[in-house]
Amino acid sequence: xxxxxxxxxxxxxxxxxxxxxxxxxxxxxxxxxxxxxxxxxxxxxxxxxxxxxxxxxxxxxxxxxxxxxxxxxxxxxxxxxxxxxxxxxxxxxxxxxxxxxxxxxxxxxxxxxxxxxxxxxxxxxxxxxxxxxxxxxxxxxxxxxxxxxxxxxxxxxxxxxxxxxxxxxxxxxxxxxxxxxxxxxxxxxxxxxxxxxxxxxxxxxxxxxxxxxxxxxxxxxxxxxxxxxxxxxxxxxxxxxxxxxxxxxxxxxxxxxxxxxxxxxxxxxxxxxxxxxxxxxxxxxxxxxxxxxx
Amino acid sequence: xxxxxxxxxxxxxxxxxxxxxxxxxxxxxxxxxxxxxxxxxxxxxxxxxxxxxxxxxxxxxxxxxxxxxxxxxxxxxxxxxxxxxxxxxxxxxxxxxxxxxxxxxxxxxxxxxxxxxxxxxxxxxxxxxxxxxxxxxxxxxxxxxxxxxxxxxxxxxxxxxxxxxxxxxxxxxxxxxxxxxxxxxxxxxxxxxxxxxxxxxxxxxxxxxxxxxxxxxxxxxxxxxxxxxxxxxxxxxxxxxxxxxxxxxxxxxxxxxxxxxxxxxxxxxxxxxxxxxxxxxxxxxxxxxxxxxxxxxxxxxxxxxxxxxxxxxxxxxxxxxxxxxxxxxxxxxxxxxxxxxxxxxxxxxxxxxxxxxxxxxxxxxxxxxxxxxxxxxxxxxxxxxxxxxxxxxxxxxxxxxxxxxxxxxxxxxxxxxxxxxxxxxxxxxxxxxxxxxxxxxxxxxxxxxxxxxxxxxxxxxxxxxxxxxxxxxxxxxxxxxxxxxxxxxxxxxxxxxxxxxxxxxxxxxxxxxxxxxxxxxxxxxxxxxxxxxxxxxxxxxxxxxxxxxxxxxxxxxxxxxxxxxxxxxxxxxxxxxxxxxxxxxxxxxxxxxxxxxxxxxxxxxxxxxxxxxxxxxxxxxxxxxxxxxxxxxxxxxxxxxxxxxxxxxxxxxxxxxxxxxxxxxxxxxxxxxx
Numbered sequence: 001x002x003x004x005x006x007x008x009x010x011x012x013x014x015x016x017x018x019x020x021x022x023x024x025x026x027x028x029x030x031x032x033x034x035x036x037x038x039x040x041x042x043x044x045x046x047x048x049x050x051x052x053x054x055x056x057x058x059x060x061x062x063x064x065x066x067x068x069x070x071x072x073x074x075x076x077x078x079x080x081x082x083x084x085x086x087x088x089x090x091x092x093x094x095x096x097x098x099x100x101x102x103x104x105x106x107x108x109x110x111x112x113x114x115x116x117x118x119x120x121x122x123x124x125x126x127x128x129x130x131x132x133x134x135x136x137x138x139x140x141x142x143x144x145x146x147x148x149x150x151x152x153x154x155x156x157x158x159x160x161x162x163x164x165x166x167x168x169x170x171x172x173x174x175x176x177x178x179x180x181x182x183x184x185x186x187x188x189x190x191x192x193x194x195x196x197x198x199x200x201x202x203x204x205x206x207x208x209x210x211x212x213x214x215x216x217x218x219x220x221x222x223x224x225x226x227x228x229x230x231x232x233x234x235x236x237x238x239x240x241x242x243x244x245x246x247x248x249x250x251x252x253x254x255x256x257x258x259x260x261x262x263x264x265x266x267x268x269x270x271x272x273x274x275x276x277x278x279x280x281x282x283x284x285x286x287x288x289x290x291x292x293x294x
Numbered sequence: 295x296x297x298x299x300x301x302x303x304x305x306x307x308x309x310x311x312x313x314x315x316x317x318x319x320x321x322x323x324x325x326x327x328x329x330x331x332x333x334x335x336x337x338x339x340x341x342x343x344x345x346x347x348x349x350x351x352x353x354x355x356x357x358x359x360x361x362x363x364x365x366x367x368x369x370x371x372x373x374x375x376x377x378x379x380x381x382x383x384x385x386x387x388x389x390x391x392x393x394x395x396x397x398x399x400x401x402x403x404x405x406x407x408x409x410x411x412x413x414x415x416x417x418x419x420x421x422x423x424x425x426x427x428x429x430x431x432x433x434x435x436x437x438x439x440x441x442x443x444x445x446x447x448x449x450x451x452x453x454x455x456x457x458x459x460x461x462x463x464x465x466x467x468x469x470x471x472x473x474x475x476x477x478x479x480x481x482x483x484x485x486x487x488x489x490x491x492x493x494x495x496x497x498x499x500x501x502x503x504x505x506x507x508x509x510x511x512x513x514x515x516x517x518x519x520x521x522x523x524x525x526x527x528x529x530x531x532x533x534x535x536x537x538x539x540x541x542x543x544x545x546x547x548x549x550x551x552x553x554x555x556x557x558x559x560x561x562x563x564x565x566x567x568x569x570x571x572x573x574x575x576x577x578x579x580x581x582x583x584x585x586x587x588x589x590x591x592x593x594x595x596x597x598x599x600x601x602x603x604x605x606x607x608x609x610x611x612x613x614x615x616x617x618x619x620x621x622x623x624x625x626x627x628x629x630x631x632x633x634x635x636x637x638x639x640x641x642x643x644x645x646x647x648x649x650x651x652x653x654x655x656x657x658x659x660x661x662x663x664x665x666x667x668x669x670x671x672x673x674x675x676x677x678x679x680x681x682x683x684x685x686x687x688x689x690x691x692x693x694x695x696x697x698x699x700x701x702x703x704x705x706x707x708x709x710x711x712x713x714x715x716x717x718x719x720x721x722x723x724x725x726x727x728x729x730x731x732x733x734x735x736x737x738x739x740x741x742x743x744x745x746x747x748x749x750x751x752x753x754x755x756x757x758x759x760x761x762x763x764x765x766x767x768x769x770x771x772x773x774x775x776x777x778x779x780x781x782x783x784x785x786x787x788x789x790x791x792x793x794x795x796x797x798x799x800x801x802x803x804x805x806x807x808x809x810x811x812x813x814x815x816x817x818x819x820x821x822x823x824x825x826x827x828x829x830x831x832x833x834x835x836x837x838x839x840x841x842x843x844x845x846x847x848x849x850x851x852x853x854x855x856x857x858x859x860x861x862x863x864x865x866x867x868x869x870x871x872x873x874x875x876x877x878x879x880x881x882x883x884x885x886x887x888x889x890x891x892x893x894x895x896x897x898x899x900x901x902x903x904x905x906x907x908x909x910x911x912x913x914x915x916x917x918x919x920x921x922x923x924x925x926x927x928x929x930x931x932x933x934x935x936x937x938x939x940x941x942x943x944x945x946x947x948x949x950x951x952x953x954x955x956x957x958x959x960x961x962x963x964x965x966x967x968x
Contacts, residue, residue: 005874015406022410026417032485034619036477036831037424038417041432043476045413047469048440055465094448110450143444143461145402 001153002064003138008151010057016146019049052144059093059140060149063111067133068118072160072288074253075128079159083119083136087111095142101135101152128163128249128292162253162288163246169254172264173239198222232277233259236269253291260284270294304349306452310445311348313455314408315341315396317438321412321419322389324431328422329386330374336367340393360397367394385418405446412439424620426826437462479859481852482835484600500538500583500738500759504549504717518579519740519759520587521824522752525573529589531742533629535762535774536587536754538739540608546649546701549721549736552608564637564771565609567593569630577827578621586611587739589627590774596625599836608735609633620831635771642766645733653704653725660729667730674732674767678775681726685719685780688712692719692782719777720761733766737774748821883954884940887961891933894966908937925965932960 001007012020023046030038063085070081087093093111098119107119123134132154139150200209200220208222240251252268259266260279267277268287271294275287304312319341326334340363347354367390368378375383392411398404416432416439440462445455520536528534541549572589576596586596586603588611595603596611599622603613648657667676691713699706699718707714707722714722720736727734741760743752762776835852842850842858891911892902900914912933919926939953 015402018406018410022413025414028486029414029417031483033421034485035417035420035424036619036833037420037429037432039477039480040429040473040830041413041417041420041436043473043480044436044466044469046476047472048465049469050472051465051468055461094453095450108450110448142447143465144440145406145443145447 001066003061003151005061007153008057008061008149010053010147010149012146013141013148015144016049016148019144019146023049049144049146053147055143056140056147056149059142060096060138060151062089063087063093063096063138065136065138065153067155067157069157070133070159072162072285072292073125074162075125075164077164078122079125079161080120080122081133081155081159083121083155084116085109085111085119086116087113090114093140096138096140098136098138101137123159125159125161128161128246130293131159131161133157133159160289160292162292163249165254165257166247166250167254169251169258172233172255172258172262173235233264233266234269234277235259235266237271249291249294253288256284256287256291305351308348308351309452309455310442311396311399312345313438313445314399314405314442315345315348317435317442318392318396318408318412320431320438321415321435322392324428325385325389325415325419325422329382329389330370332370332374333386333389336363336370337389337393340390341396344393344396344399354400355397357398360394363394363397364391367391381421385415385421388415388418402446409439409443424831426823429826429830437466440466475859475862477833478838478841479855479862481855482838500581500585500740502539502551502583504541504721504736504738504761505547517756518753518820518823519581519756520579520754521577521827522743522754523575523577523750524752525575528574528745528752529572529629532779533589534740534742534752535590535737535760536740537590537610537737538585538587540606540610540735540737540764542608542645542735544647544649544721544725546652547703552644552735564635565591565593565631565633567591567628567631569628571626571628573624573626575622575624577824577832578617578623580617580619580621582616582618584612584614584616586613586623586625588625589629591631591633592625592627593631594626596623598623599834620827622832622834632771634766635769637766637771642733645735645766646728646731648725648728653702653729655702656704656708656722656725657729659708660726660731663726664730671768674765675770677727677730677732678765678767678773681723681730682775682777682780685723685777690714690719690781692778716761716778719781720763723763723775723777727763727765735764737762737764741776746817746821746824748817749824751821751824753820753824883958884936887936887954887957890961891936894961898966908933908940912937928964929966932957932964 023042026038026042026045029035030042066084066086068082068084070079073079083098085096090113092113095108096111097106097108098121099106100121100123103123105122107121109117109119111117121136125131136153136155137150138153139148141148198221200222204222210221213219213221235252235255237245237248237252240248242248242251256266256268260281260283263279265277265279266287268275268290270290273290273294275283275290319338322337326337343355346352367387371378371383371386371390374386377383378387388411392408392415395404395408395411399408412435416435419428419432422428437459441455441459444461445453445458448458522528539551542552543550574589576587578587586598588596591609592605592611595605598613601613601615603611603623605611663677663680667673667680689712692715693713694715696711696714696718703718704722704725707718708726724734724736738759738761740754740758741762742758743754745752760778762774762778764772765775766772838852838855839850842854845858847854888908889904891908892904892906895911895915896902900911900918902911902914906914912930915926915930915933935953936957939950939957943950944953
């Protein structure tokens with residue numbers, strides 16, 4: 001976002017009102033004592049404050065702010081997001097202060113001519129889910145502190161907050177032991193039936209590939225064997241053995257992270273959404289995202 | 295230990311605090327000589343203490359210290375002035391408060407208090423002097439304060455002070471036109487409420503009474519009393535008698551204006567003027583006195599910017615207020631005059647009165663002179679001549695250091711010391727004359743002055759203060775007699791003043807300089823000061839209205855001033871608004887061109903939404919018009935070239951700019967009526 005006349009606001013600060021009062025006192029003294037030099041001083045000071053008002057405004061106006069899309073965080077953790085400030089003009093813009101609206105935790109920076117700077121702000125998102133980023137306030141008191149020039153910016157990019165993982169989760173449910181409990185389909189073909197055939201998936205061991213079939217049809221197919229499927233771990237709410245939905249999600253989250261750490265293939269089943277067994281960072285993010293939005 | 299290096303190594307807080315203390319010292323220092331003796335050392339000590347704490351990085355003193363010092367300051371102020379109100383007491387207190395405030399410089403809030411008190415103290419400096427020098431000193435002070443203020447708002451890192459100084463200087467430069475407009479047009483008002491009594495304190499000048507020895511202090515005072523600008527050729531130096539208070543009431547020690555002087559009866563002056571008139575303009579330095587000094591004799595009232603002037607029966611002009619600010623007035627005088635020819639003996643009686651028991655020897659001398667004088671009409675004039683002859687031949691000496699007089703000052707003058715300056719001469723002469731039965735009185739004022747070769751103004755200094763005598767002669771009225779000129783003719787004839795002895799320092803500095811060069815230097819400086827006075831300090835409501843007249847107002851009033859001020863404010867705001875609108879639209883010139891093309895096409899009936907591209911517009915043109923006519927062809931060509939400029943730009947900035955300009959020109963020339 002580029003800050004323009006429309007988006008930059010200006011109001012006198014308390015110090016500004018004090019300066020105004022001082023000017024009034026100076027003017028009264030000049031009138032009463034008929035001091036022409038006093039008039040000169042008063043008016044020069046008034047001129048300076050007017051110029052300061054303009055300088056203040058110009059200090060913020062024209063800056064382009066852009067958001068570096070924030071990484072998702074787990075609930076309860078600090079979300080850090082970077083704001084890039086770009087100064088397209090030839091003059092320095094000193095003493096810029098940025099903060100989350102209402103937080104008073106100012107990050108200060110100077111912006112050299114024709115340069116950019118990156119400012120990191122932090123917020124504490126409450127719950128999991130997709131949140132809009134908080135409003136950012138950028139302001140400057142430069143040069144005299146008599147005027148506060150500010151802008152409010154609500155970055156368009158949302159912040160994804162994963163559920164907070166349970167701190168000490170129980171061990172991962174054993175896929176095999178869950179067999180027969182219905183919800184998991186860990187071994188759908190365990191009655192000695194011939195292995196079913198499915199298209200090749202990355203990561204299938206070479207020995208599972210039906211080479212004859214491949215030679216016939218030209219498509220890579222794998223044997224969907226029980227053995228192959230025994231590594232697959234399906235995670236779902238009922239397995240958590242918890243009643244509170246958020247706690248269920250927390251435990252699932254912890255399990256997903258654990259599974260990823262162990263390099264297991266795992267799938268996630270949530271109401272209305274199944275994520276097939278897989279592994280790798282992209283899969284992890286998919287699962288976490290699903291948990292965040294569940 | 296190299297100081298600059300050390301300064302650069304100071305922590306930022308320390309550096310900023312020291313700088314601020316320096317600036318505060320600069321603001322306060324010029325005033326200290328006007329404030330009570332204890333004020334300077336106390337302020338200096340507190341600030342030195344604060345500086346040391348900052349230098350060593352130590353903690354600030356406890357509240358009890360500040361409270362204690364504050365009590366001490368208040369008590370000392372009360373002792374010095376017997377009040378806390380009033381100008382000098384107030385200024386004293388504020389100076390000390392400012393110093394004490396630096397001891398609790400913690401939050402930004404405290405810093406603001408220090409800044410704003412300092413701004414106020416800058417103004418109080420002008421109570422004591424509004425000279426060019428003071429203005430220059432305060433300008434630097436303002437720069438310093440703004441620098442410190444800007445520096446306080448640069449929280450990141452350790453920005454060098456010169457950077458803040460540059461910002462502050464730039465702001466002051468940009469603020470100067472605003473200052474100028476406001477100064478020229480802000481209506482000058484009369485004081486809103488009465489000035490405190492001590493507003494007039496501490497200025498030297500003629501006083502309303504004379505104890506012999508008074509003017510000696512003025513003789514050493516080189517400051518300017520007034521400046522005269524003669525419209526025509528000036529009178530001879532020896533005729534430059536500027537009339538001040540007339541002192542006719544003598545109580546043995548002190549000369550005072552006569553009781554009747556409070557009653558203004560100009561008609562009784564019985565003034566007749568003849569010969570050529572001398573017109574001139576006086577710029578009187580503020581002297582806190584009501585007197586309007588004019589040349590003898592001025593029959594009609596001097597033109598004042600405000601208020602009016604009255605003349606006493608003793609020819610003295612006075613306004614109904616005190617000259618608290620620089621005052622300029624226009625006067626016309628006639629060096630040839632006579633007055634008081636027809637005074638009745640009853641009216642002359644006060645000018646013969648002498649306190650009994652004083653100056654017996656002088657009175658005896660007067661009786662002797664009286665006996666020797668011929669009787670009849672010429673007796674008085676003979677007596678005057680005899681007394682002057684005595685002064686001329688009696689071995690009298692003109693000196694600024696005649697020593698202190700005792701009780702019978704005239705006796706000592708005539709018989710013992712035979713030395714003195716104008717006061718002694720005038721007072722001794724008048725006492726002798728009264729003793730001999732000649733009505734006489736002392737007149738004080740200024741005599742002489744010197745022409746500044748740089749700007750042609752005459753400068754009259756306090757050292758030109760003078761006292762002379764007036765005697766009444768039958769048939770001639772009051773006549774000026776300057777007894778001093780009998781002894782020191784050059785005192786009144788040319789401008790060779792009796793130079794007071796220079797201080798050691800001045801001698802050391804000026805001793806080696808070519809006197810002519812030093813004189814020229816002083817003349818230039820004086821002329822500069824005079825300009826300053828004429829243009830800045832003397833800028834009154836009358837001059838404001840003159841300015842309006844020059845601009846074209848026929849009968850300007852202060853409402854016109856406000857009107858003009860508002861007009862300027864409105865104009866400037868409109869310009870500002872226009873500029874900001876322009877800046878807002880000053881996007882990309884290419885985008886602007888495209889937007890203009892869209893606007894023209896949509897006026898011609900072609901749908902041209904805001905997101906349409908140049909090529910789309912061209913296609914729409916072709917679809918709507920079939921692309922047949924040359925005009926449409928030209929439009930399409932223009933649009934495609936516009937597109938090409940953006941997406942297949944030519945090499946080099948200048949050729950890009952050239953093409954853009956061409957397209958802009960063509961936009962205006964093309965016919966968009968499709």
